[in-house]
Each structure stands twice: as C-alpha cells, then as structure tokens.
Amino acid sequence: MKVVMIGSGYVGLTTGVALSYIGHEVSIIDIDVKKIDKLKNRIPPFHEQGLEQLLQETSSSMSFYDHWEGINLDVDIIILAVGTPSKSNNEADLSYVEDAARQIGNKLTRNMNPLIVNKSTVPIGAADKVKQIIMQTCTAKGFVSHIQVASNPEFLREGEALYDSFYPDRIIVGVDSDFARNQLYSLYQPILERTFKPLSVLPKARNATLPPFISTSPNSAELIKYAANSFLAMKISFINEFANLAEQVGADITEVARGIGLDERIGTRFLNAGIGWGGSCFGKDTRAIIQTGKQYGSEMSIVQTVVQTNDKQRELVVKKLQNYLKVLRGKTIGILGLAFKPNTDDIRDAPSIDIIQRLIDLGVYVQVYDPLAMEQCKLSHPSLDIHYTETAEEVFNQAHAIILVTEWEEFRTLSYQHLVQRMRNNLVIDGRNFLNGEIITEYGYTYSGIGKGS
Ligand SMILES: NC(=O)C1=CN([C@@H]2O[C@H](COP(=O)(O)OP(=O)(O)OC[C@H]3O[C@@H](n4cnc5c(N)ncnc54)[C@H](O)[C@@H]3O)[C@@H](O)[C@H]2O)C=CC1
Ligand SMILES: O=C(O)[C@H]1O[C@H](OP(=O)(O)OP(=O)(O)OC[C@H]2O[C@@H](n3ccc(=O)[nH]c3=O)[C@H](O)[C@@H]2O)[C@H](O)[C@@H](O)[C@@H]1O
Numbered sequence: 001m002k003v004v005m006i007g008s009g010y011v012g013l014t015t016g017v018a019l020s021y022i023g024h025e026v027s028i029i030d031i032d033v034k035k036i037d038k039l040k041n042r043i044p045p046f047h048e049q050g051l052e053q054l055l056q057e058t059s060s061s062m063s064f065y066d067h068w069e070g071i072n073l074d075v076d077i078i079i080l081a082v083g084t085p086s087k088s089n090n091e092a093d094l095s096y097v098e099d100a101a102r103q104i105g106n107k108l109t110r111n112m113n114p115l116i117v118n119k120s121t122v123p124i125g126a127a128d129k130v131k132q133i134i135m136q137t138c139t140a141k142g143f144v145s146h147i148q149v150a151s152n153p154e155f156l157r158e159g160e161a162l163y164d165s166f167y168p169d170r171i172i173v174g175v176d177s178d179f180a181r182n183q184l185y186s187l188y189q190p191i192l193e194r195t196f197k198p199l200s201v202l203p204k205a206r207n208a209t210l211p212p213f214i215s216t217s218p219n220s221a222e223l224i225k226y227a228a229n230s231f232l233a234m235k236i237s238f239i240n241e242f243a244n245l246a247e248q249v250g251a252d253i254t255e256v257a258r259g260i261g262l263d264e265r266i267g268t269r270f271l272n273a274g275i276g277w278g279g280s281c282f283g284k285d286t287r288a289i290i291q292t293g294k295q296y297g298s299e300m301s302i303v304q305t306v307v308q309t310n311d312k313q314r315e316l317v318v319k320k321l322q323n324y325l326k327v328l329r330g331k332t333i334g335i336l337g338l339a340f341k342p343n344t345d346d347i348r349d350a351p352s353i354d355i356i357q358r359l360i361d362l363g364v365y366v367q368v369y370d371p372l373a374m375e376q377c378k379l380s381h382p383s384l385d386i387h388y389t390e391t392a393e394e395v396f397n398q399a400h401a402i403i404l405v406t407e408w409e410e411f412r413t414l415s416y417q418h419l420v421q422r423m424r425n426n427l428v429i430d431g432r433n434f435l436n437g438e439i440i441t442e443y444g445y446t447y448s449g450i451g452k453g454s
Pocket of ligand 1: 006007008009010011012029030031032035081082083084096099100103119120121122154155156157158280281
C-alpha cells in the first residue's frame with residue numbers, strides 16, 4: 001500500500017519505519033526541517049533501539065518531505081501522528097491535528113480517496129472534527145469529498161517503540177465502515193499475522209499469541225487510549241501511595257508489589273514504586289481526560305487523585321534530602337539520570353526537571369549525568385543552572401548526596417565501593433529502588449529507597 005505519515009516524531013517515525021519494513025511504500029512529512037534533513041541522511045532525530053539500522057534497511061521504500069507542496073496524497077492511507085500537547089487549561093491542543101487536516105484538504109483533488117487515519121491521542125469526537133475540516137476545505141475548492149476518517153490509537157512505549165510497533169498487544173481501529181476496517185486490516189496484516197521477515201535489531205517476540213485486531217466505533221477507540229494511559233498511571237500512583245505508607249509502617253514496597261502482583265487479576269507490571277511517572281503522555285492525557293469529564297459533567301475523581309499523588313511524589317526526594325541533610329543551601333547534590341525513563345533521550349515532563357528546579361530554588365549546586373539525555377536537556381532547558389558531568393562517576397565528586405532518578409542499566413554497575421570516597425557525605429537516595437540497598441549500605445553509604453521502611 002502507499003502510505004503518507006504526517007509527523008516524524010516518536011510515533012510517526014517508528015510506525016512509518018515499521019510499515020515500510022513490512023512492505024508498504026511510506027512517505028513521511030514533517031514541518032520540522034531539521035528533523036527531515038537528518039532523516040534524508042538516515043540519521044534518527046531521537047534515540048530508539050534499532051531505529052538507525054531499520055532506517056538504513058528501509059531506505060528504498062521510505063521518502064521524507066519537509067513541505068506540503070512536494071508530497072503526493074494520491075495514496076491508500078494518510079496517517080496523522082502529530083503532537084497533541086496540553087493547552088494552558090489542560091485540554092488537549094488540537095491545533096496541529098487541525099492544521100494537518102486543513103493541509104490534507106488543500107492538497108486533495110476530486111479523484112483522490114485515501115483513508116485518513118488518526119493516530120494522535122485526541123479527545124473524543126476528534127476523528128469527526130478532522131473529517132469536517134477536510135470536507136469543508138474541499139467544498140471551498142469546489143468539490144464534495146467523501147473522505148472517511150478512522151481512529152487508530154497508538155500504545156507504543158518510548159525506548160521500546162519499534163518492538164511495540166512490530167509486536168503490539170492489540171491493534172484498535174475505530175471505524176465507521178467495512179472499507180475503513182478492511183484497509184486497516186490490510187495495512188497491519190503482516191504484523192497481525194506475524195509474517196514479516198525476522199528482525200535482527202530487536203528482541204524476539206516475548207509472547208507467541210498474535211495481536212487481536214479490534215474494531216470499535218471511533219469514539220470508543222479514542223476513549224480506549226485515554227483509559228489505557230489513565231489506568232497505567234493509576235497503577236503507578238497506587239503503588240506510590242502504598243510505598244509512602246510502607247515506609248511509615250516499616251514494610252518494603254517491593255515485597256508488597258510482588259505479593260499483590262502475583263494475583264493474576266492485578267499483575268506484576270507497572271507496580272514499581274519511585275519518584276512518579278513522567279513522559280510526554282501520561283501527564284497530558286490524564287489532565288486532558290479530566291477536562292473531557294468536566295465538559296460532559298462526569299467527574300474523573302480517580303484520575304484527578306492519580307495526578308495529585310504523582311505531583312506529590314516528585315517532591316518526596318527533596319523532602320527526604322531535607323530530612324537527612326537539614327539545610328540544603330550551599331550543598332552539592334549529584335543526580336544520576338535525566339530521561340523520564342531509561343533507553344530514551346526524551347525529557348518531556350521528566351520528574352528530574354522538577355526535582356532539579358526545586359533543588360536549585362533551595363540554593364543547591366546540582367551536578368548531573370545522563371548517558372543520552374544531556375544534549376536534549378541543554379536544548380530544552382537552557383536556563384537550568386546545572387553542571388553536566390562527562391561521566392557518571394564525576395557526579396559523586398564532593399557531593400553531599402546522590403539521587404538516582406533514572407534507572408539506566410549502566411548505573412547498576414558503577415564502582416560504588418570506591419565512589420563513596422569522592423563524596424563529602426555518604427547519602428544515596430534511590431528514586432527508582434534500582435540498587436541493592438544492602439550492598440550499597442555495606443559499601444559505607446546511607447541508603448534510602450522509596451517505600452522501604454526499616
Ligand atoms: N510518544 C509516545 O510514546 C506516544 C505518543 N502518542 C501520541 O502520538 C502523538 C504524537 O506524539 P509524538 O510522536 O511523541 O510527538 P512528537 O512531538 O515527537 O512528533 C510530532 C511531530 O509532528 C510534526 N508536525 C506537527 N504539525 C505538523 C504538520 N502540520 N505537518 C507535518 N508535521 C507536523 C512535528 O514537527 C513533530 O515532529 C501525540 O498525540 C501523542 O499523545 C501515542 C502513543 C505513544
Ligand atoms: O501514550 C503514550 O505516550 C504511551 O505512554 C506510556 O509509555 P511511555 O510514556 O513511553 O513510558 P512508560 O514505560 O509507560 O513509563 C511512563 C512513566 O512511568 C514510570 N513508571 C513506569 C512503570 C512503573 O512501574 N513505575 C514507574 O514509575 C516511568 O519511569 C516513566 O516515567 C504507555 O506505557 C504507552 O502504552 C503509551 O502508548
């Protein structure tokens with residue numbers, strides 16, 4: 001099939017690469033000229049496992065455009081994967097989706113009938129809105145368009161975006177017709193039936209079950225996406241709330257999480273207590289669905305609490321520091337990790353930024369290391385007054401405390417027994433319960449995890 005992908009971000013690019021790998025001809029358009037320049041040279045604009053290799057492998061079936069004039073919309077499917085950030089009132093900002101819809105309408109001619117597929121996370125009814133914009137733009141040009149718009153929410157995780165694109169748990173399509181359903185089945189057929197040629201750059205499928213293809217109404221599909229992200233965020237806020245209680249009552253939250261998670265109805269995943277969830281989506285999507293609830297007079301009180309619990313969780317490590325060190329002004333604190341989770345250079349809504357900003361406000365000298373995200377942090381937070389170190393080890397130099405913020409695998413194997421000698425004080429706050437507290441204590445540190453009461 002011929003596919004146009006609008007947006008070359010985490011979703012658009014990884015999905016585009018996967019679709020190209022399974023045999024489709026994919027054109028990607030993005031208004032970010034720098035990103036497209038890189039992509040034309042097969043350089044990934046962000047870090048994602050396997051992306052660089054697959055960009056090379058798919059070079060004959062992928063093309064990139066940085067302006068709408070150049071792109072041909074006489075294709076089978078056009079996918080929207082543009083950003084839907086939060087507006088200042090916490091609603092989802094649909095302006096990128098609406099602009100893209102107008103641009104599609106401007107370029108369509110009477111004889112073109114691609115299926116429009118919305119992959120961006122959008123409030124309920126947005127597929128219909130996209131359809132109206134395209135149809136109105138065509139009417140203004142003098143013809144009636146019979147365009148159809150389907151909703152196809154995306155569930156990939158950053159850091160494992162390609163794996164999730166090839167081995168999704170399910171594919172949800174919100175459609176109004178058999179035509180749309182069949183087109184989307186054909187688009188994903190090699191993924192649904194797992195008939196694509198094996199990939200050397202990704203781990204093997206963890207699960208032998210093929211992904212179900214679920215077709216729903218567009219409104220249900222749009223709500224499924226918000227419900228999924230809200231539920232995942234809820235699991236984390238839930239375990240964090242219990243972590244804080246565990247600390248008070250002298251229990252260990254990792255034991256509690258395992259104890260409840262082995263109940264199959266609960267499940268062990270997404271029960272890692274820590275400094276709270278971050279990233280580009282959980283925050284904006286939970287806030288957006290709360291707004292949608294308000295519009296419809298349906299209070300989303302659980303989701304509201306999930307967000308509040310998470311906001312408080314980000315303050316926890318600073319409070320812990322204050323408890324141990326009493327006065328923070330003039331102290332040096334080393335931060336291990338900036339990315340909102342490991343294996344990505346993304347720092348959008350990363351807990352690290354809030355924690356660092358709070359420390360700076362309290363007069364702390366902050367030194368930071370992250371294996372991938374430091375360049376991104378310098379670019380997006382140029383005024384953040386921090387010292388970036390070249391190695392993880394340097395973060396320990398003269399530090400009064402270390403906070404582990406992102407559980408990068410390389411932080412597990414640092415030479416902790418020697419690094420303690422570089423510090424002025426021996427405190428380690430493990431914001432991800434990632435290190436072995438007993439061993440770290442044996443090395444001479446004061447160790448404090450999250451939800452580990454003594
Ligand atoms: N990042 C993630 O892990 C996931 C994101 N989503 C959703 O997918 C959508 C996209 O997210 P990301 O890929 O993270 O966003 P992103 O911000 O990384 O990428 C969006 C891209 O769209 C481009 N763009 C904006 N307007 C355009 C236009 N009119 N024409 C062409 N390009 C345009 C931007 O320049 C940008 O490169 C959002 O709605 C998000 O909520 C869904 C699942 C996972
Ligand atoms: O809509 C989206 O953008 C995506 O949001 C999340 O994916 P992502 O944000 O990439 O990362 P997650 O692995 O979900 O982690 C989110 C945050 O929760 C934190 N987390 C995760 C799991 C856990 O047990 N504890 C915990 O604190 C992570 O550190 C991270 O800050 C969802 O997992 C995806 O299914 C969804 O498609």
